[in-house]
Every structure is written in C-alpha cells, then in structure tokens.
Amino acid sequence: MRTAALIVAAGRGTRAGGAVPKQWRVVAGRTVARWTLEVFEGMPATLVVHPDDMDFARAAAEGLDVSVVAGGATRAASVRAGLEAMAATPPDCVLIHDVARPCLPRAVLDAVVAALGHADGAAPALAVTDALWTGADGFVTGTRDRAGLFRAQTPQGFRYDAILAAHRGHAGSDAADDVEIARAAGLAVAIVPGSEQNLKITGPGDFDRAAAILEERHGRKARERI
Numbered sequence: 001m002r003t004a005a006l007i008v009a010a011g012r013g014t015r016a017g018g019a020v021p022k023q024w025r026v027v028a029g030r031t032v033a034r035w036t037l038e039v040f041e042g043m044p045a046t047l048v049v050h051p052d053d054m055d056f057a058r059a060a061a062e063g064l065d066v067s068v069v070a071g072g073a074t075r076a077a078s079v080r081a082g083l084e085a086m087a088a089t090p091p092d093c094v095l096i097h098d099v100a101r102p103c104l105p106r107a108v109l110d111a112v113v114a115a116l117g118h119a120d121g122a123a124p125a126l127a128v129t130d131a132l133w134t135g136a137d138g139f140v141t142g143t144r145d146r147a148g149l150f151r152a153q154t155p156q157g158f159r160y161d162a163i164l165a166a167h168r169g170h171a172g173s174d175a176a177d178d179v180e181i182a183r184a185a186g187l188a189v190a191i192v193p194g195s196e197q198n199l200k201i202t203g204p205g206d207f208d209r210a211a212a213i214l215e216e217r218h219g220r221k222a223r224e225r226i
C-alpha cells in the first residue's frame with residue numbers, strides 16, 4: 001500500500017505570534033516544519049504552504065522527498081490543493097497532518113497506517129477526561145457530558161481516492177478537520193490512540209512544551225544541529 005503524507009503549513013500562526021509564522025520558528029535546533037517533515041521520512045510528502053513562504057519551505061524540505069505546493073485561505077482549501085497536486089501520481093493512502101504538530105510520535109503515525117488496512121479512514125484522538133463547562137463573562141454557565149467525546153489530532157489518514165472525492169464534493173471551506181469532510185461523504189473513520197505529546201503548537205507557550213519533548217526524545221544533539 002503506497003502511502004504519502006500531506007503536510008498542511010499554509011497558515012499564518014496568528015495566535016502564536018512572533019516575527020515569522022510558527023511553522024518556520026526554530027525549536028530545539030530545527031524549524032517546526034523540519035521536525036514535522038522528518039517524522040514522515042521514508043514516504044513521499046507534499047508540503048502545502050502560503051505563497052509567501054516558498055523559501056522557508058524549500059529550506060525545511062532540503063534533502064527530503066518533499067514536493068511544495070501553494071495552499072489556500074482555509075485549512076480545508078489547503079488540504080484540497082495538496083490532494084489535487086497528488087492526483088498525477090496518486091497514492092493508495094494519504095496521511096493529512098498539521099505542520100504545527102512536530103512532536104508526533106512515530107508509533108501514532110504507524111497506528112493510523114495500520115488502521116487503514118481495515119478502514120477507509122483513521123485518525124488519532126484522546127478521550128476527554130476533564131469535566132466540561134460552558135462559560136461566559138468569566139463564569140460557568142453550564143456543564144456538559146463528556147461521555148463519548150474525543151480530542152482530535154492528526155495525521156488523519158484516508159484512502160486517497162475517497163478523501164479526494166469527499167473534498168471535491170464538500171461545500172464550504174470551514175470544516176474543523178478532514179474527518180468532518182470524510183464523514184459528510186459517508187466514510188467510516190476508525191479512532192486510534194493519540195498522544196499528549198502530539199500537541200498542536202497554537203499559542204506562545206506551546207513552543208517551550210514542544211522543545212522539551214523534542215530535546216528529551218532526540219537528546220541535546222538536536223540543539224547542536226542549527
């Protein structure tokens with residue numbers, strides 16, 4: 001089964017702040033994007049970036065089997081652009097992953113690939129273990145049942161032809177993730193165990209969390225590779 005990665009990296013990282021978008025920031029000696037691409041080494045990857053970021057992208061992809069394409073105004077539009085770019089040499093399966101998740105454990109990636117042996121889609125998630133509230137103006141306004149709720153992660157894997165058709169047939173571009181688009185097209189999506197290490201760098205405080213994980217996993221040598 002030929003599997004390819006589609007790494008979405010066309011966002012602007014507004015919530016994270018900084019002089020450059022978060023995916024181009026250096027963490028533990030490499031850019032966020034480089035760390036993410038290295039998790040997928042061994043399979044062809046399509047890196048979807050903002051048109052202004054082509055130089056950053058080429059630097060991050062150096063020496064790797066990576067094609068760089070321009071993304072769109074939303075995450076879903078960027079995924080669609082990456083899927084369409086793959087159509088000339090379509091893989092059997094595609095793993096759609098946020099570049100902002102550089103600490104993805106390889107075991108989680110492997111679990112998604114394994115699950116695609118018996119499902120049209122598979123994605124990692126963590127069951128909600130905290131109580132859930134609604135709130136407004138700094139006060140609790142209600143509580144919600146956590147039963148059956150999961151925190152979705154990426155990579156979200158699919159049979160390529162199925163997810164391409166789902167994106168082509170999906171109206172609108174504000175889907176929260178590709179599982180939402182897949183399910184709207186009738187695809188069954190298996191849940192595989194996610195990891196607390198597989199955080200999405202979103203706010204300023206997430207860079208230190210990611211650095212601690214990467215340095216612990218790769219040792220201090222990671223910092224000496226700048």
Ligand SMILES: Nc1ccn([C@@H]2O[C@H](COP(=O)(O)OP(=O)(O)OP(=O)(O)O)[C@@H](O)[C@H]2O)c(=O)n1
Pocket residue numbers: 008009010011012013014015016023048071072073074075078079097098099100101200201202
């Ligand atoms: N038009 C977009 C928007 C987002 N993404 C990607 O989708 C992933 C998840 O999005 P998010 O964490 O929200 O990243 P940003 O949109 O960059 O962050 P922000 O909302 O803070 O600007 C990221 O890897 C981001 O690069 C993308 O490829 N194209």
Ligand SMILES: C[C@](O)(CO)[C@H](O)COP(=O)(O)O
Pocket residue numbers: 075098151152153154176177178200202
């Ligand atoms: C795709 C995702 O990472 C699954 O949890 C999440 O929906 C991305 O959300 P964002 O607001 O685009 O960061």
